[in-house]
Amino acid sequence: MFGLGVFAFSLCLLASGTPLSDNRKVLARRDTPPAGYTLTRPASPDTLLKLRIALVQSNPAGLEEALYDVSTPTSPNYGQFLTKDEAASYVAPSPETQTVINAWLEQNDISATALTPAGDWLGFQIPVGKANELFDAAYSVYTHEGAGKETIRTLSYSIPQELEGHLSVVYPTTTYLPTFSASYSFPKSLGQADDATVNPSCINTITLSCLQALYGIPTTPATEKSSRIAVAGFDDQWANEADLMTFLKTYRPDMSDTTTFTLQDLDGGSNNQTPADAGVEANLDIQYTVGIATDVPTLFVSAGYDNHDGDLDGFLDMADLLLNEDSPPQAFTTSYGPNEDDVPIGLSYNLCNAYAQLGARGVSVLFASGDGGVSGTQSSNCTEFVVPFPDGCPFMTNVGSTTGISPEIGAFFSSGGFSNYYARPSYQDAAVTAYFNYLGDTYQGLYNASGRAFPDVATQGINFTVVIDQEFYAVSGTSCSSPTFASVVALLNNELISAGKSPLGFLNPWLYSTASTAFNDITEGNNPGCGTDGFYAIAGWDPVTGWGTPDYAKLKTAAGL
C-alpha cells in the first residue's frame, strides 16, 4: 500500500489547498482493504458520494435501563412498554450535539436530511473532493475480485476536534460490507404439489404438524387482531401467495386456504408474484409463520435496495419503519445477516440500539443464529470462531437449530458462540458461567469469553417442507427456526392480550429466568467449524441450542397464563 499513501497525500493538497489541522480525531484507519478488494484508481473528485453520518446518541445507557425495567419479570414496571416518543428520546442527539453538527453542516454548505425518527442518523451528498477535504480521507475506487464490483472507500478518515463526542460514524469510509445473505441451505426437491404426502413420522421431513406435536403448539385460531407478527424480506426474496395457498391446503386443511399476509414495503421493495420469482427464504419464512401462528395477522416487510442506512442493507431502515408505528407488530423475525466483523462497530451499535428501542416498545426481535456452526453465517475456513451478525446484540433473541425427534439434538450448522463487539449482559451470567465450568480451557483464544453468548433458544431446522413455484422442497437452516420460534411467541402474545395482559416484549431477561425451564433441554449435538468440533450441547444453556426448544404449555405457565 506504499503507492496509496503518496496518492492520498497529493489528493489532500489538491482538494483543500490548506493544510489540515493537527487537531483531528481519527475515527477509523486500516492498512489495506479487506481480502478480495484491490485498489483500482483514485475516485474522481467530482463523483457524488452518498454519505451517512451517525450522531452520538444522548442516552444509550438510559435506553438500556428503560429496556430492562420493562422486560425483567421481577421489575415493578414489567410489561409497561414505552411510547414511540419515550423510546426515541433516549437515542435522539442532545441539543448541544444538534447545535454543533448544524453549525458544521452550515459552515460547509451541506444540507442534510434526518433518516431516522430520532434524528440520530443524517444523510447528504457531496463530491468526493469535498469529502476528502472534510474527513481527511482518500476516497478511491476498489474492485471486488470475485464480484467484479467497484466500490468507493477510503483507508482512513478523521473529523475536526469540535465534532468529537458528537459525530460517531461516517459511512461509507473504511468498511466494505458484503451483501447480507439468507440463512438456508440449498433446497432439495421433493416433488410436484400433487404428489406431496405428509409423513406423519417426522423422520425425514418436518411439516407443521410435526412442530405442533413436538412442541405442543395449539392449532386453535388466534382471536386478537391487535397481536401481529412481522417477517423481514431482503435481497429480492418474494413471498408467493399461490405457493402459500398450496402449502396451507396440504398442511393445514383445518385452516382457510385463503389465509394470507399483508405487504409493507420500504426502500423500493416489492413483492413480485411471478411464480418463478418466489424466494426460497421468503416462502419458507411466510409459510411457517402463517402456518404456525394460526390467524395471527402476518406482515411481510420487504426492503428494496434504495437503503438509507449506509449499506446495512435496509436492516436499520426496517427497524425504523417499525419504530415509526404507534403500535408495532409484537414479534419480528429475520433470517438474514453477514458476519459481525464485516459490520463497522459504530453502525452495529446504532442498529442494536434500534432493537433495544423495539424491545422497550414491546416487540420481540428474533434472528436466525446463522448456518456455519462456530465458523459464522456460513461454513468458512477460519482460525478463530466467527460471530454472525447481529447475534452479538444483547437486545434481541437468537434462534439456533435442532434435528431428530428422539432424541432431539443440536443441528451441526447451528451457529453459536460469543460476540467480539458486545459484552455479556448480566441476564446471561449464571447460564454462561455454568457452561464455562463445563468447557474449562478448551478453545481458549478461539472465542471471546467476555462476549454476549448466543443462541438463546432453538427449534427444529432440518428438512422443512416448503412450496416454491408449486413444487415441494426440503429446506434446512436456522432460517427454519427463527420463524417457528417467532410464531410461538406470537401465539403466546395473542393469549396474553386476550387475557388483558401485556405481550412478552424483549424476551431474554424472561428466557434466562422464569422461562428457562420451559424448554426441552437439548443435551446432544455440536456445531463444528474452523477445524474443530465446535461447542457441545449440554444440560442447561449451551452455545448450540441455547435453553433448548419450546414447550408451549410450560411457556404459557411461565408467561403467567
Ligand SMILES: *[C@@H]1O[C@H](CO)[C@@H](O)[C@H](O)[C@H]1NC(C)=O
Ligand atoms: C433430510 O432429507 C434427506 C433426503 O432428502 C435425508 O437423506 C436426510 O436423512 C434428512 N435428514 C434428516 C435429519 O431428516
Ligand SMILES: *[C@@H]1O[C@H](CO)[C@@H](O)[C@H](O)[C@H]1NC(C)=O
Ligand atoms: C477451505 O479450504 C479448502 C482448501 O483450500 C477448500 O477446499 C474449501 O473449499 C474451503 N472451504 C470453505 C468453506 O471455504
Ligand SMILES: *[C@@H]1O[C@H](CO)[C@@H](O)[C@H](O)[C@H]1NC(C)=O
Ligand atoms: C472481547 O469482548 C469484549 C467485550 O465486548 C470487548 O471489549 C473486546 O474488545 C473483545 N475482544 C476482542 C479481541 O475482540
